[in-house]
Structure formats: structure tokens, C-alpha cells
Amino acid sequence: MAPPPIDLLADAARALAAHPDFRVLRRLVPVDRLYAGPAQGKTRVGIALDVETTGLDRDNDRIIELAVQRFRFDELGRIVQIGTPRVWREDPQQPLDPRITQLTGLTDDDLAGQAIDEIAAVEILASADLIVAHNAAFDRPFVDRRLPAVAGRPWACSMAELDWLELGFDGKALGYLVAQCGWFFEGHRAENDILALIYLLGHTAPDGETILAKLLACSERPSYRVNAVAAPFEGKDALKARGYRWDAAMRFWGKTIPEAEMESERTWLLQDIYAGHGEPVFHPQSACERYR
Structure with a gap:
């Protein structure tokens, strides 16, 4: 038909x-x-x-x-x-x-x-x-x-x-x-x-x-790459749940965030992940650096 x-x-x-x-x-x-x-x-x-x-x-x-x-x-x-x-x-x-x-x-x-x-x-x-x-x-x-x-x-x-x-x-x-x-x-x-x-x-x-x-x-818009360098092992589940990805070569968790979220992200990491033992690293990014 x-x-x-x-x-x-x-x-x-x-x-x-x-x-x-x-x-x-x-x-x-x-x-x-x-x-x-x-x-x-x-x-x-x-x-x-x-x-x-x-x-x-x-x-x-x-x-x-x-x-x-x-x-x-x-x-x-x-x-x-x-x-x-x-x-x-x-x-x-x-x-x-x-x-x-x-x-x-x-x-x-x-x-x-x-x-x-x-x-x-x-x-x-x-x-x-x-x-x-x-x-x-x-x-x-x-x-x-x-x-x-x-x-x-x-x-x-x-x-x-x-x-x-x-x-x-x-x-x-x-x-x-x-x-x-x-x-x-x-x-x-x-x-x-x-x-x-x-x-x-x-x-x-x-x-x-x-x-x-x-x-x-x-x-x-400006953004930042957040690297949770030397984050305690016990924080890995919380980091993963928050959208961080593990970098096997550099051996730390990281993600990209908008500039407006920088301070709130820093506060969360210091309080919930590092708890006084270390701190994250923030790198500014443009479209040329993101996702590399």
C-alpha cells in the first residue's frame, strides 16, 4: 500500500x-x-x-x-x-x-x-x-x-x-x-x-x-575554575554530589563556576570539605580556557 x-x-x-x-x-x-x-x-x-x-x-x-x-x-x-x-x-x-x-x-x-x-x-x-x-x-x-x-x-x-x-x-x-x-x-x-x-x-x-x-x-561572563586541591578523602562524595569532577592526572576535584558564585563556593568548601585543613584554588577563565 x-x-x-x-x-x-x-x-x-x-x-x-x-x-x-x-x-x-x-x-x-x-x-x-x-x-x-x-x-x-x-x-x-x-x-x-x-x-x-x-x-x-x-x-x-x-x-x-x-x-x-x-x-x-x-x-x-x-x-x-x-x-x-x-x-x-x-x-x-x-x-x-x-x-x-x-x-x-x-x-x-x-x-x-x-x-x-x-x-x-x-x-x-x-x-x-x-x-x-x-x-x-x-x-x-x-x-x-x-x-x-x-x-x-x-x-x-x-x-x-x-x-x-x-x-x-x-x-x-x-x-x-x-x-x-x-x-x-x-x-x-x-x-x-x-x-x-x-x-x-x-x-x-x-x-x-x-x-x-x-x-x-x-x-x-567571567567564570572561575575551582580546584579542590588536597581535599580530604572523606569529602569526595560531597564534592561529586556538588558537581565536581575528579582529575586523574592532577589528582584533585574541580569544576567551573560563574563569578557570582565564587564566594559562596569558597565558604562551602572551607566549612564542609576542608574544615580548617587547607583551602581551594580559584583560577579565572574565559571561553578560551573553559573545558580544557
């Missing part, structure tokens, strides 16, 4: 969407812009980035897929132009964990003999005024290690830097956020993830600003 005509399906979708007991999700499709009007003021270049890797260890695991897509945005954070996605695979020179294949769909045969085009990747990333990932704390260390020529570029994290609850969303996962905007996509593949990220950045919040505009404002 032939599928119904697309016009009939579109009419059915509109009818369902108009009823309070139904919610309609539409598949994300490639587009060349999200805002059709004239750009406001000077435009800048953003890059949506995602990696798939052999595992979670930033020091020992390797990138197996890198996807980047340039977009141009204006002074109001509206995406006025979207470029062609570029995707590279890379052979990690070791068999993939079956769980990685299950997660990404990539197999050893897919990766055999493949390599990232370093010249092209560096050229694209070096053109960015801002690189955006939906988990920059994960993606950036892998990219900086694999492509050290772009290690100093500014990054922003759409997952960590925005207060999604305040924006009217539940959760922080990319697929879940996109679904709440009315779209769906096939996740856990780098090319699909960057398209979803661009759509999400172009989404208009209830106050009329785009998600990208709000992310830019967050990215431009």
Missing part, C-alpha cells in the same frame, strides 16, 4: 498538534538558515561540533568520528546562514568495544583505514569565533589533543552553561531538549547531533531571545 500523500500527512499533523492531548514531533532536515530576515549588525561564525570516541577516558581513548558544521549568526544571536556539515572518521587502531558499536552504529570495518583530514579540520575550526558542543567538557579535551593547532579557540557548552529549567525545559540531554522544541532526530551519530544542536541554538525562548543569544551571554 502506498503511503498517504505528504499534504494529507501534514494536515493530519496540524490537526493533532492543535489538540491538547497530542504532541507532534517533526524530523529535523538540513537547512541553509534558521532566520530568514536581514542580519542585525555584524555577523560572526559559530561551529557546532560533536565527537564519537572509543570511550570516556580523555587521555587514552580516541576520536572515531568528528563532525563540524559552520553557521553564521548576527548580534541578536539569530542564525542567518548554515554551512555544509563535514564529517570524518578515524581508525583507532584497536577493536571497538561492542558497546560503542551498539551506541554509535560504527563498526571496525567502517573505520578501517580512515583518518581525520587535519588540514581541513583545523582550517574550519580556526575560522570560528565560538565552537559550541553539547558537552564541551567531554568533546574539547579530545579535540585539543587530536588537533593541537586549535587548542586555544573559544568554546561554549550548550548543556552546562544554560539554566534549562529556567528556560522552561526538563532535563539537559540534547535529544530530550530538541523533542521539547517539537523535533526528533536519529541520535548518537555526530552528523545528526550537530544538526540537532544548530536547531536548538536557533530556537526562540519564551522571552523572544534565541537559545544562542542566551548562550553567548553566558559564555561572555
Whole structure:
């Protein structure tokens, strides 16, 4: 049986969407812009980035897929132009964990003999005024290690830097956020993830600003890297519950906080963690240093 005509399906979708007991999700499709009007003021270049890797260890695991897509945005954070996605695979020179294949769909045969085009990747990333990932704390260390020529570029994290609850969303996962905007996509593949990220950045919040505009404002605010150096071992559960991550190389817990939280964080650490035996270290950060 032939599928119904697309016009009939579109009419059915509109009818369902108009009823309070139904919610309609539409598949994300490639587009060349999200805002059709004239750009406001000077435009800048953003890059949506995602990696798939052999595992979670930033020091020992390797990138197996890198996807980047340039977009141009204006002074109001509206995406006025979207470029062609570029995707590279890379052979990690070791068999993939079956769980990685299950997660990404990539197999050893897919990766055999493949390599990232370093010249092209560096050229694209070096053109960015801002690189955006939906988990920059994960993606950036892998990219900086694999492509050290772009290690100093500014990054922003759409997952960590925005207060999604305040924006009217539940959760922080990319697929879940996109679904709440009315779209769906096939996740856990780098090319699909960057398209979803661009759509999400172009989404208009209830106050009329785009998600990208709000992310830019967050990215431009000063922040601090808090390192709980020599924190007592018994404080590890409290640190982890508060969002600190263990740095296996440097052997301390750390996290990034806004400047406004600096004094309250210092007070909490001194009272609840150090209890008079040591103190934390605070390092100022810009978008160029965050998530390294």
C-alpha cells in the first residue's frame, strides 16, 4: 500500500498538534538558515561540533568520528546562514568495544583505514569565533589533543552553561531538549547531533531571545575554575554530589563556576570539605580556557 500523500500527512499533523492531548514531533532536515530576515549588525561564525570516541577516558581513548558544521549568526544571536556539515572518521587502531558499536552504529570495518583530514579540520575550526558542543567538557579535551593547532579557540557548552529549567525545559540531554522544541532526530551519530544542536541554538525562548543569544551571554561572563586541591578523602562524595569532577592526572576535584558564585563556593568548601585543613584554588577563565 502506498503511503498517504505528504499534504494529507501534514494536515493530519496540524490537526493533532492543535489538540491538547497530542504532541507532534517533526524530523529535523538540513537547512541553509534558521532566520530568514536581514542580519542585525555584524555577523560572526559559530561551529557546532560533536565527537564519537572509543570511550570516556580523555587521555587514552580516541576520536572515531568528528563532525563540524559552520553557521553564521548576527548580534541578536539569530542564525542567518548554515554551512555544509563535514564529517570524518578515524581508525583507532584497536577493536571497538561492542558497546560503542551498539551506541554509535560504527563498526571496525567502517573505520578501517580512515583518518581525520587535519588540514581541513583545523582550517574550519580556526575560522570560528565560538565552537559550541553539547558537552564541551567531554568533546574539547579530545579535540585539543587530536588537533593541537586549535587548542586555544573559544568554546561554549550548550548543556552546562544554560539554566534549562529556567528556560522552561526538563532535563539537559540534547535529544530530550530538541523533542521539547517539537523535533526528533536519529541520535548518537555526530552528523545528526550537530544538526540537532544548530536547531536548538536557533530556537526562540519564551522571552523572544534565541537559545544562542542566551548562550553567548553566558559564555561572555567571567567564570572561575575551582580546584579542590588536597581535599580530604572523606569529602569526595560531597564534592561529586556538588558537581565536581575528579582529575586523574592532577589528582584533585574541580569544576567551573560563574563569578557570582565564587564566594559562596569558597565558604562551602572551607566549612564542609576542608574544615580548617587547607583551602581551594580559584583560577579565572574565559571561553578560551573553559573545558580544557
